[in-house]
Amino acid sequence: MSPKKGDRVSVPPLSGWNVVHGTTEAANGWEELCRVALPSAHRCLEALREDPLSRSNWNRQHQLRGRLATREWKGSALEQWEYEVTSGGRVRYLVSPETSTVILVYASPRHPKDTE
Numbered sequence: 001m002s003p004k005k006g007d008r009v010s011v012p013p014l015s016g017w018n019v020v021h022g023t024t025e026a027a028n029g030w031e032e033l034c035r036v037a038l039p040s041a042h043r044c045l046e047a048l049r050e051d052p053l054s055r056s057n058w059n060r061q062h063q064l065r066g067r068l069a070t071r072e073w074k075g076s077a078l079e080q081w082e083y084e085v086t087s088g089g090r091v092r093y094l095v096s097p098e099t100s101t102v103i104l105v106y107a108s109p110r111h112p113k114d115t116e
Contacts, residue, residue, distance in 0.1 A: 016049040022073070022094065022103040029107035033089055036109045040085045052081060052095050052102045060084045064092070068114070073103060080105070 012018045021027035034041045047054065047061060054061055061083045063069060071080045071094055078094040085091055092106035106112055 013049050017052055017100050017102050019045060019048050019093075019102045019104065022105045026104040026107050030091070030104060033085060033091070033107050033109050037086045037089055040089070044083050044085045044091055047083065048091075048093065048102045052093065053079075071105065078103070085109075 021030065030041070047057075053063075061081065063079055063081050068080055070077045072078075073094050073096075076096070078096055081093055081095060083091045083093070086109065088111045089109040090106065090112055091104060092112070094103040094105055095101075096103065
């Protein structure tokens with residue numbers, strides 16, 4: 001997505017991982033999540049920039065299992081992870097180690113229906 005007039009300015013991190021929106025729905029969901037839980041969304045973004053593959057906080061951040069463990073993205077199968085932002089809010093993301101990029105594919109203050 002190209003930036004448009006009125007969009008928030010965001011710079012890539014000086015070190016760590018770059019976090020990008022993979023879909024329009026994820027971008028809109030991220031904005032909604034920030035409106036309802038800004039401090040938690042901020043912690044999520046910092047965790048993803050620092051180490052999106054961290055297993056130290058497994059109850060909040062983990063790779064999905066089964067058919068959701070990987071997802072095709074531009075011709076590559078990437079690991080799909082989930083970060084629990086709030087009790088219901090989730091962020092799902094793909095990890096591209098080759099480019100040090102985290103791709104948000106789902107963000108919402110509501111739990112995704114496919115894991116209920």
